[in-house]
């Protein structure tokens with residue numbers, strides 16, 4: 001990545017990295033086209049976050065716990081908020097991220113945590129070697145090593161995100177099993193894409209039928225009887 | 230996603246709406262008449278002298294709940310919309326497409342052809358379901374002429390010609406409209422389409438329901454990130470929701486005309502349900518208006534398979550899907566706009 005300093009307007013939310021890992025199109029719909037749809041999942045997430053985000057500092061067992069800390073990296077061009085950052089006596093800084101549900105198959109949670117660590121390193125001029133993910137379903141912490149391999153992966157995702165945002169191009173959809181769990185499915189319409197490059201032809205066929213006198217009528221309604229009951 | 234939620238219609242003159250917690254509360258003469266959680270709503274439509282608190286307007290704007298203020302005839306007065314943060318790119322694409330003659334014509338053609346095809350389906354279906362042979366014959370003859378209009382509309386090379394074709398086809402359709410009215414439905418003779426103001430009960434009913442449909446189309450545009458004012462078939466005119474009017478074309482006959490016909494043919498609405506105002510305009514009385522609104526809401530809950538997406542959806546959601554398909558086309562995801570076609 002070229003070393004430079006991003007301005008306020010160019011900063012991208014850390015959460016976009018997760019969206020990108022989940023589905024590039026979802027990420028573009030949210031961060032380029034600014035469509036957003038709350039579903040049960042996201043609403044739940046907000047509630048869970050409320051607890052972590054009450055903006056306080058506490059001293060617990062000699063560890064200073066900062067909640068809802070704003071994160072920014074001028075070098076990477078990222079902004080976000082950390083659920084919890086622990087500031088230990090020995091000077092170590094440990095980000096903790098809360099997640100509903102259980103660990104995911106992909107590494108998106110680790111990547112988000114790593115991005116937070118990168119911001120903290122830049123802001124606090126420190127180095128961070130671990131963080132924690134807390135999964136609501138499991139109710140315990142999982143340690144995550146902020147090692148070279150995770151840093152590389154995170155860097156690659158950040159570069160992909162930057163590239164996509166710069167091009168302002170929304171990738172087209174392909175229907176995948178994960179679409180079922182996607183809060184944007186009704187905005188994305190992945191099935192409509194089956195007809196990609198074929199709508200004109202579809203219209204042509206449909207109108208040919210529609211203009212024919214022998215066009216079969218569907219029987220979803222009985223005109224005079226079944227209506228407006 | 231805009232689920233197909235409910236629209237709250239407030240028809241009581243003098244009602245005042247305000248926000249209490251996460252709910253909207255309707256008060257009439259200082260008494261609470263109704264309380265609806267905001268998350269159960271996707272729109273609020275106020276008729277006549279109805280007020281709203283700023284706090285309610287703010288949270289509706291934020292939560293994408295559209296509020297429309299209409300006059301007692303259903304005519305649009307004002308709407309509350311929030312700042313639309315996103316989609317400046319989509320809107321730019323919409324404006325570019327609306328500025329370019331070829332893309333405008335391409336979209337307008339599919340809309341008009343869709344409208345004619347759907348009106349035609351309404352005639353054919355009525356012809357199949359009624360028993361009077363001469364009415365049947367009339368409807369079929371009109372449908373044949375309109376079949377030609379469908380094909381011709383898609384071959385027009387200018388917007389003016391296209392609008393002309395649409396006008397002719399609408400004339401054919403409304404000429405035989407009265408053949409779909411049952412002889413028992415007295416007082417609903419249909420002569421000609423009168424809009425501003427509607428001069429007979431049938432026109433009053435049609436206009437009223439078209440206004441409801443326009444309200445829904447407006448919300449659908451906003452929800453899809455489109456500018457409801459900039460249309461393709463409808464030219465820009467200040468104060469006119471051009472795109473919302475474009476979107477309702479495919480639905481007029483399929484949704485409003487059929488609903489109107491079934492309301493009067495089944496005598497749920499009778500000519501005595503209307504009054505003539507001093508200006509000569511014909512107005513639906515208060516109680517029957519509620520009947521009509523309830524029937525409209527009920528109709529929107531019926532399910533149907535979307536022809537293009539091949540997915541089950543509700544009739545109320547159709548217009549949202551069309552707005553999204555149009556947005557997809559404007560963005561370049563889809564090579565053409567697939568209109569809603571009903572058969």
Ligand code: SF4
Nearest residue numbers: 023026179182185188
């Ligand atoms: S519906 Fe599928 S393709 Fe569309 S944004 Fe969601 S996951 Fe991606």
